[in-house]
Amino acid sequence: MSIDISTARKVAHLARIAVKEEDLPALAGELSAVLAFMEQLNEVDVEGVEPMTSVTPMRLKRRADVVTDGNIQAQILSNAPDAREGFFAVPKVVE
Amino acid sequence: MSGLNELTIAAARDALRKGEVTSAELTEACLAAIEGAGALNAFVHKTPEIARERAAAADQRLKAGDAPPMCGIPVGIKDLFCTRGVPSQAASNILNGFRPEYESTVSQQLQDAGAVMLGKLNMDEFAMGSSNETSCYGNAVNPWRRGNDAAPLTPGGSSGGSAAAVAADLCLGATGTDTGGSIRQPAAFVGITGIKPTYGRCSRWGIVAFASSLDQAGPMTKDVRDAAIMLSAMCGHDPKDSTSADIPVPDFEAALTGDIRGKKIGIPREYRMDGMPDEIEKLWADGTAMMRDAGAEIVDISLPHTKYALPAYYVVAPAEASSNLARYDGVRYGHRAKLAQGDGITEMYEKTRAEGFGHEVQRRVMIGTYVLSAGFYDAYYNRARKVRALIKRDFETVFADGIDAILTPATPSAAFGLGEMANADPIAMYLNDVFTVTVNLAGLPGIAVPAGLDRQGLPLGLQLIGRPWEEGALLNHAYVLERAAGFVSKPVKWW
Numbered sequence: 001m002s003i004d005i006s007t008a009r010k011v012a013h014l015a016r017i018a019v020k021e022e023d024l025p026a027l028a029g030e031l032s033a034v035l036a037f038m039e040q041l042n043e044v045d046v047e048g049v050e051p052m053t054s055v056t057p058m059r060l061k062r063r064a065d066v067v068t069d070g071n072i073q074a075q076i077l078s079n080a081p082d083a084r085e086g087f088f089a090v091p092k093v094v095e
Numbered sequence: 096m097s098g099l100n101e102l103t104i105a106a107a108r109d110a111l112r113k114g115e116v117t118s119a120e121l122t123e124a125c126l127a128a129i130e131g132a133g134a135l136n137a138f139v140h141k142t143p144e145i146a147r148e149r150a151a152a153a154d155q156r157l158k159a160g161d162a163p164p165m166c167g168i169p170v171g172i173k174d175l176f177c178t179r180g181v182p183s184q185a186a187s188n189i190l191n192g193f194r195p196e197y198e199s200t201v202s203q204q205l206q207d208a209g210a211v212m213l214g215k216l217n218m219d220e221f222a223m224g225s226s227n228e229t230s231c232y233g234n235a236v237n238p239w240r241r242g243n244d245a246a247p248l249t250p251g252g253s254s255g256g257s258a259a260a261v262a263a264d265l266c267l268g269a270t271g272t273d274t275g276g277s278i279r280q281p282a283a284f285v286g287i288t289g290i291k292p293t294y295g296r297c298s299r300w301g302i303v304a305f306a307s308s309l310d311q312a313g314p315m316t317k318d319v320r321d322a323a324i325m326l327s328a329m330c331g332h333d334p335k336d337s338t339s340a341d342i343p344v345p346d347f348e349a350a351l352t353g354d355i356r357g358k359k360i361g362i363p364r365e366y367r368m369d370g371m372p373d374e375i376e377k378l379w380a381d382g383t384a385m386m387r388d389a390g391a392e393i394v395d396i397s398l399p400h401t402k403y404a405l406p407a408y409y410v411v412a413p414a415e416a417s418s419n420l421a422r423y424d425g426v427r428y429g430h431r432a433k434l435a436q437g438d439g440i441t442e443m444y445e446k447t448r449a450e451g452f453g454h455e456v457q458r459r460v461m462i463g464t465y466v467l468s469a470g471f472y473d474a475y476y477n478r479a480r481k482v483r484a485l486i487k488r489d490f491e492t493v494f495a496d497g498i499d500a501i502l503t504p505a506t507p508s509a510a511f512g513l514g515e516m517a518n519a520d521p522i523a524m525y526l527n528d529v530f531t532v533t534v535n536l537a538g539l540p541g542i543a544v545p546a547g548l549d550r551q552g553l554p555l556g557l558q559l560i561g562r563p564w565e566e567g568a569l570l571n572h573a574y575v576l577e578r579a580a581g582f583v584s585k586p587v588k589w590w
Contacts, residue, residue, distance in 0.1 A: 003465070015417060015464040016424070017457055018445035027461070030521065034462050037522050040406045041478050044485065051480035052487065055294040055308055055538035056563070060337050075196040081431035088426050091440050 002032040099124035101264045104168050104321040111157055111167045118157065118167030121267070122150040122211050125169040128265045129213060134590040137250075137260040139174060139232040140182045140215040149211040156209055164348075165328045166209030171260045171269040174215045175222055176202045176312075177301040181212075185303040186230040187220045189451025190429040199301025200333045201270060201312050208328040213266050217256025220453045221420065222277055222305045225527035226516065227255025229455045234513050237285055238263040238586035241551040245589075248510040248553070251281030251527075257315045258285040262586060268316040268325045272302060274309045275408055276531030279543035282315055283505035283556025286545040286584060288322045288577070289315040290570070293563045294538035295340035298333030306415035307338075309408075309535040319544065319574045323347035326566065342564065350567030351574045356390030358572070361498040365401035366530060368507065374549045375504045382502055382546055382557045385579035386572075396498060398489040403482050404533040405525060410466050410479035411536070416456075417463025423451060458521070487537040494562050500572045503530050505543040505556035530558055540566045542573045545582040554584065 003011070008028035012019040019027055077083040082090075099121050102110070110116040126146060129138050146169065153167035177183045177195035184190040198206070206212065217235040219227055226249040227235040235255040237248040239262070250259040254271035258281035261269050271278040273291035282289030290313045297312040304310060314325035327348065332341040362383060367376075387393050425431035425447030432446035452460065466475035493501070507529055516524050534541035540563070543556040557576060561569030 007465075008461075011461050011465045011468070013445075014468060015457075015461045016421075016441070016444040016448055017452065017461065018442075018449035027458075030458055031462060031465065033520055033522065034409065034458070035465075037525075038406045038410055038466075038475060038479075041403060041410070041475075041482055044400065044403055044478075044482050046478060046481035046485070049481040049484050051477050052484040053480070055338070056340065058295075058338075058340075061334070061341065063334060072196075076427075078196060079193055079428035081425060081429070090426055091434060091438060091443055093440050 003028045003035065100128045102267060103317050104165070104267050104324050107168055107267055108164050108324070112162060118150040118153040118211060119147070121167065122146050122169045122213070125213055125266050128263070132263055132265050132590050135236045135238060135259045135263055136233055137217055137235050137256040137263065137265060138171065138214040139217045139256065142181055142212055142214045145181070146211050146213050149206070153209045153211060163208045163328070164324045165205060167211065168267050169211040169213050170205065171213050171216045171257060171266040172202055173254055173257050173270050173272060174218050175272050175303045176270060177303065178202055178212065178215065181215065183215065183303070184231065185221050186218045186232055187451065187453070187456065188231045188430060189423045189448070193428045197301060200298035200335060201302065201329050204331065205270070205328055210328065216260055216269055219253035219255065220456050221303065221416070222253040222272055222274055223416070223455050223459055224252040225276070225280060225524055226513070227252040228513060229453050231453065235259045236513070237510050238590065239285060239510060239553055240586070240589065241553060247513045249284065249513050251284035251510060253277040254281045254315060258282055258287060261285070261287050261315050261317060263590070268314055268321055270312060270329070271315045272310055272312045273535065274305050274412060275535050276528040278313050278315060279531045279541055279558060280506050280527055282543040283545070283554065284510040286554030286582065287315060287317055288319050288542065288544055288573070289313065290322045290326060290542040290566070291534065291540060292326060292330060292566050293540045295338050296330045296566065298331070298336040298339045300333055300335040304419040306412040307419060308415060309412060319570055319577045320348060320351060322542070323351060323570045345567050347567050347570055350571050352571055353575055353578065355386070355572055355575050358391045358499040359394050359497050360386045360391045361394050361396035361493055361501040363396050363398045363401065363501060363503060365398050366503045368529065372508060375507065375555065378547050378555050378557060379502070379504050382576060382580070385576060386502060389575045389579060394498060396493045396501070398493065398533070400482065400485045400489050401533060404486055404536055405529060407479040407482040407486065408528070408532045408536060409525060410475050411483060413459040413463035414467050414476050415463070417460045417467065420456070420460055423448060483536050486533055490537045490539060499562070500569060501560040503558045503560065505530060505558040509549045509551065509553035509555055534560055539563055540569050542569055544573045544576050544580070546576065546580040547582065548584060554582070
């Protein structure tokens with residue numbers, strides 16, 4: 001499977017990474033090379049094999065459904081590039 | 096006393112407890128060594144005030160007789176660990192200016208044990224790399240050189256700063272993280288010891304996530320005993336990490352008996368790669384002989400799916416990374432791009448991530464996005480997870496047959512020159528992890544131990560792979576190998 005320019009453009013957009021139009025051919029080439037490397041996996045007989053979901057077979061632990069923290073608005077906002085009146089600020093989303 | 100920064104953790108601990116040295120003195124020696132080692136670019140955020148404060152507190156504890164083994168020991172922390180109030184950037188511009196309001200569990204445990212943080216260490220951006228060349232801080236440099244050749248070499252990656260700092264005696268030990276070999280490859284490149292414990296041993300909470308099913312923290316130290324001491328302090332159950340194992344942490348140092356008589360050491364035939372350098376082949380054979388001389392039984396074993404570990408890894412790791420790195424959106428922390436008139440929220444995301452992520456990170460995020468996208472999920476991601484299950488089964492089979500540990504080379508070469516791989520395709524760089532990546536996929540513990548020098552005078556390492564949760568036995572095998580190899584070389588100081 002090789003990636004063409006329009007697929008590269010689509011993947012970049014799905015990943016929310018701006019890629020200049022003139023950089024798309026090089027990107028498509030790089031992605032294709034990595035995918036070609038992955039093609040080796042097609043040699044493996046995986047019939048009847050369950051995909052690995054957990055490194056160590058374990059039941060996820062449960063905890064009591066209680067509030068363990070809170071009232072830390074200032075801490076949560078302290079690293080925001082733009083915080084106003086107790087909120088994260090972003091460009092207008094709704095017209 | 097001179098050269099306090101050159102002590103091992105064990106020697107410093109014993110001297111501290113006897114009152115022969117103070118943590119303040121050890122800390123000053125390390126801070127002075129760091130000041131003189133700018134050329135290595137290992138420490139990228141220095142924290143001398145924090146270090147002096149913690150050293151004074153450690154000295155109080157030592158006086159009061161309340162001194163766990165790491166108490167008063169100066170260490171470096173990889174930039175991937177969130178440390179409260181101290182820049183924690185994962186070597187990425189997208190986290191520029193980020194100062195966490197919280198502390199990672201592992202660095203908190205070290206702090207609680209009395210360890211002294213000297214600062215944050217260089218690494219590949221988001222731990223994606225094998226040469227420390229993808230860092231936003233610039234390359235870390237290997238303290239070793241090829242004889243009299245001044246060409247700068249890579250300390251390996253992604254924990255390159257940790258490796259350079261320990262090898263150059265800027266600290267007594269350092270934290271690293273290992274997703275595909277990022278502790279063991281750099282340890283081998285600089286002639287130190289590095290262990291990645293079993294997946295679930297160290298809490299991942301507060302460590303910037305790369306590939307959550309593969310990431311594990313571990314210590315990088317001057318010898319095996321130090322690795323045992325520091326690992327004990329880093330491990331333990333943490334309710335904040337759902338994959339953290341709720342099982343007791345043994346005293347790993349107590350496992351170092353030096354006796355491996357009757358143990359079965361597996362030599363996997365699939366690790367004998369075409370075109371493997373003679374020196375690596377010989378190192379491996381020498382290591383095998385050392386284990387045999389120590390009374391172990393050497394067994395040829397087969398791990399048939401080894402060849403598919405790298406391609407499986409380069410599906411699974413980028414897939415998880417693309418999901419984990421979605422959080423860097425310019426809203427909650429770090430960098431946000433300057434927007435043009437009329438730009439909306441999508442432009443904000445796209446420009447922020449284009450400016451903030453380096454090239455390798457962008458490539459992996461996009462690969463991950465592609466293999467998870469509709470129509471390709473089964474062909475790539477699910478197939479890779481099935482192959483991963485087979486790789487794990489390979490190991491389970493040999494362990495069920497009675498193998499106690501597996502001996503392999505740590506890396507396919509010695510440290511290479513910075514910039515030497517610049518024009519190679521990404522796959523060539525990925526091959527650095529060929530011997531280490533299987534261990535992450537199977538969730539096993541693995542350790543790199545320095546075992547010799549190549550003909551250019553550069554260190555080479557061997558890797559031992561252990562049974563899950565049996566880090567103590569693994570460290571004991573490594574201890575035997577270390578004593579037999581007798582590696583004592585240090586880089587000649589040029590920096």
